[in-house]
Amino acid sequence: MSSTTPVAVVTGAGSGIGAATARRLAAEGHHVVLTGRRADRLEHVAKEIGAAGGSATVHPLDVTDRDAVRQFAATLDRVDVVVNNAGGAVGAEPVADADPADWRTMFEVNVLGALQVTQALLPALTAAEGTVVLLSSTAAFAAYEGGGGYVAAKHGTHALxxxxxxxxxxxxxxxLEIAPGMVRTDEFAVNRFRGDADKAAAVYAGVPGPLTADDVADTIGWSVTRPPHVNIDLLVVRPRAQAAQHKVHRQS
Structure with a gap:
């Protein structure tokens, strides 16, 4: 890697939007630092990037561990972009039945994790005239039944x-804030419904063309590569079939 090669850090890079974003930024000429809790997944993504002619390194990291985040930041000489993608939803119970532990988990990853990574990398980002990307969600702007904890967490990401x-x-x-709507990935809905694949599939049943991880990665890649004086404050991206959080066209 040349000393002039821009460096992008992507959290939650082992799968889904994080992995797709890492591949996209590598294709745009960045050396990508892949972080996440599953080293095997990160290594797989790094091999994909290398096979495509890109450059990537792996650093297993739990963004909720403040000391680990600080130690990670100390290993980097340069950071041009950080994509705070690590996050997710846990549970779909109504507020009356929700487990506070699930809400705490979502807040710690989606909000505090992004805060800690951004804080630790901000000096390097400032030196490089860099870019902070925060992945929120359309849930940051509209509540829906069964989504209280995730909505609260993504409102926090938006406020950050x-x-x-x-x-x-x-x-x-x-x-930059990127707020995706309905995105079908391998893990998001399955994790939310605690491994129940049938409930996860029902979220997208009949929806023609939900977004993919690559669609969101394309949006991030475009936003990051605008001229330095151009800031994409907030970009909401939904599938055509989703007019609003509560308005989704489904084919019978």
């Missing part, structure tokens, strides 16, 4: 992005 952008105004760091 908006506040950070205000506080960094006048510095050379851009803050």
């Amino acid at each position: 992005a908006a506040t950070l952008r205000l506080e960094l105004c006048g510095t050379p760091v851009r803050v």
Whole structure:
């Protein structure tokens, strides 16, 4: 890797949107640092990137571990982009029956994890005139039944992005928020429904063309590669079949 090669850190890079984003940024010429909790998944993605002619390294990391995040940041000489993708949903119970532990888990990963990674990498990002990307969701703007904990967490991610952008105004760091709607990946809905594949499949039943991880990665790649003076404050991306959080066209 040349000293002039831009470096992108992607959290939750072992699967789904994170893996797709890592592949896209590598194709755009970045050396990609893959982080996540599953080393085997990260190694697989790194091999895919290498086979395609890109450059990647692997660093297993739990973004909720503040000391580990700080130690990770200390290993990097340069950071041009950080994509705070690590997150997810746990459970779909109504508020009356929700387990506070599930809400705590979602907040710690989606909000505090992104906060800790951003804090640790901000000096390097400032030196490189870099870009912070935060993956929120259309859930950051509209509540829905059974989604209270995830909605609350993604509202937190949105607040983090908006506040950070205000506080960094006048510095050379851009803050981008990407808010996907309905995205079908291998794990998101399955994890949410605690491994119940039938319930996960029902989320997308009849929906013509839900977004894919590559669709979101394409959006991130485009946003990051705009000229340095251009900031994509907030980009909402949904499938055509989803007009709003509660309005989804389904074919019978």
